[in-house]
Amino acid sequence: MTAPFTAENIHRLAPADLVLADRVAGRLYTDPEIFDLEMTKIFERTWVWVAHESELPKAGSFKSTYVGRQPVIVVKDRKGAVNTLVNRCRHRGASLCERKTGQVNGFTCPYHAWSYGLDGALRGIPYPDGYEGVMEKGDMGLKKLRTESYGGMVFATFHDDVEPLEDFLGDVRLWIDRFMKQGGGYPVKVLGTHRFRFRGNWKIQLENTTDGYHFPIVHRSWMASVDAETADMMSFMTDPAAVTHDLGHGHSVAQMVPGHSDLDVDDGTEPLQPRFDSLVTELKSAGVDDAGVRKLVRAVHGTGFNLNLFPNVSMSISFLRVLRPISVDETLIEHVALGPDGPAEIVDPVNRERLRIHEHFQGPFGFGTPDDAEGWDRVQRGAQGAPEMPVMVNRGLARETAGPQGWATSHVTDETGMRAAYDKWKQMMSDD
Template sequence: MTVEFTADTVHGLAPSDLVREDRVAGRMYTDPQLFELEMTRIYERTWVWVAHESELPKAGSFKSTYVGRQPVIVVKDRKGTVNTLLNRCRHRGASLCEQRTGHANGFTCPYHAWSYGLDGKLRGIPYPDGYEGVLEKSELSLRKLRTESYGGMVFATFADGIEPLADFLGDVKLWIDRFMKQGGGYPVKVLGTHQFRFHGNWKIQLENTTDGYHFPIVHRSWMASVDAETADMMSFMTDPAAITHDLGNGHSVMQMVPEHSDLDVDDGTEPLQARFATLVTELKSAGLDDAAVRKLVRAVHGTGFNLNLFPNVSMSNSFLRVLRPISANETLIEHIAVGPEGPAEIVDPVNRERLRIHEHFQGPFGFGTPDDAEGWDRVQRGAQAAPEMPVLVNRGLARESAGPEGWPTSHVTDETGMRAAYNQWKQMMSDG
């Protein structure tokens, strides 16, 4: 039985009371004051994904991005250390870098030309005579966020005293390791990115990545556009082996194609799809043996799972999806295509196929993303009505149980991943 939040109390409830075992308040999508609390209590107090190491290949390589709504620069210095620097000059507050990616020897403010090293230290000030006796350069370095990485994934946090990244990830590390196996024996690198915005709350998208229930409904046009082998692979709705796990700390994983969860596990009986016949020929002509060809081609579709990392990134099958909250009613999404890095004659044909698959579903003119975004928009519009009416996250609650690893587990169509994220949201929003 579902009990509604009452109209008289929903606006006065503390954040911790907005999440219950089987439902959350619609106010969580629409309340600007709640959004402001999320930016400080969640995005400034936990590990937030900022880059993949392949985006920073050498000293001076940088990427400008955000931690919550705060602009940062992620840059590799000359010692090989990755730094996350607040993108704000210490003089009058101007942003230092407006370029998304690139290479620099340092960063100079365009307003008064204060200049900073790749490590954030203040290096130079024009016309310094006016600062004699009133300024000490060593005290005015750029604010540096604590930065750590695992498996090529770089995270930053404003909270210097929180647990190490490895502890925050916990059992997620196993799944990151598995995701990176889709390089087919080669390291994984970023191939390209594209961004778009939707008119909805960031948590709507956070829910989507481990929502198997919507797939055959929202994505039926995509299912009709692919070959029969791919459609059969993604027909997981009634597969009892297709399951979702709560991995702790708000993280979860949805195994849509369990037999592809660990790409190193291959008994050799699964035939390679006919659509990749040309790719197989190209790889063999590059000198690869049958086993190496099979390893690469079998991984072209990516892994068989979506991994959701609270609060802002998912490692979804074959790409990264990053969300950036703009306001209670707007979110920016970045889709990042990945593929193997290695000899051009081998990885170029593989990455060509991966990009075509990415474009077909995730791309701006693909079948999947526009349909997803329409659903997210509709949730936001509907949430404006009757804010006391709950949003249900109760599917599979009665059949959720602990798996062999101790993870709360249920079917791939169940809302275990959403409950995991909202439990973490509740915990963090309860801390004043």
């Protein structure tokens, strides 16, 4: 059905009919019933990012987080498997763990001390005689989500029959491999996490990470504050090589700095930025050879692209941007800083630079994030008006091409990535 939106039909159309090829209805941001459906039809049906493997370094390492609205604990067990467990005691429903991260031998409910192993199995019940002939302990483990990972990115799903993670990712895997090259020869680890909320629907953020068009406008303040080389690096507005690909399954990649998309491709002509001169000196004195220094320093800014995964994580240049829907008009965002994981004398100086770069743009007091959040708040407020008027996602439709790899491709300022995400949204919201 492709009925135009009218004041008369806009509140009656089924959710899937609110997404057309070039536009979506503002109701997608404002209707609480649509939000409830999204939680069950999307966040409880597909793969949702829950952790990076560096957050779970050994047996008993855990992280508490959410899949959609449901609280979960992601924990590594003694066999090295990562389990995602609903953070809810099987007895009377109390939450088992209220710490964000840590190291445990198991989980004990504070209410009646039912205790569970790292694999979620129920291990102990105080005064068990009351349960004799009533209940089998073996049936009362924590609810466990299917959990799989690729390239260090850990995902979980409530949907036991969903396709394997690698199929869900498809061509995204190539881009995850490329993203992780910013370790500069080392694996990548989480350095810290900024958390902030904005008063708007989660899809406004989902769109934003594939929105090259807003960058020089919303981030003029940041652009004005960085060195000339960094500003030049991000001046992709008129660079025809800067393109966005629709990678399928709702995922897309926006290449803002195409020369850094594959950090292994380096003809040696690009000078290292003068701002890193002292880092270069420090790395050389730590015994790193010239090639190793170049590899680490060239990767300090991260990769050259934003890889936007539907529905909840973006691998954005140098960090992870994770969204958690709270309600139809409130969303929590995490900006996860990343850096190489290796010998302290080598990676610590690199990571100090990376932390300062991250702080400069990201987080609730960064030079970028507050301006993004203001833009997103304004979309939520404005979208209350004239609900029959669509939100446009048509930029670049006439110049989109099939692309050599079969990926629909257009300029990085175009809305190809948004169209990819909304196409997936429409499909999932149509499924019974």
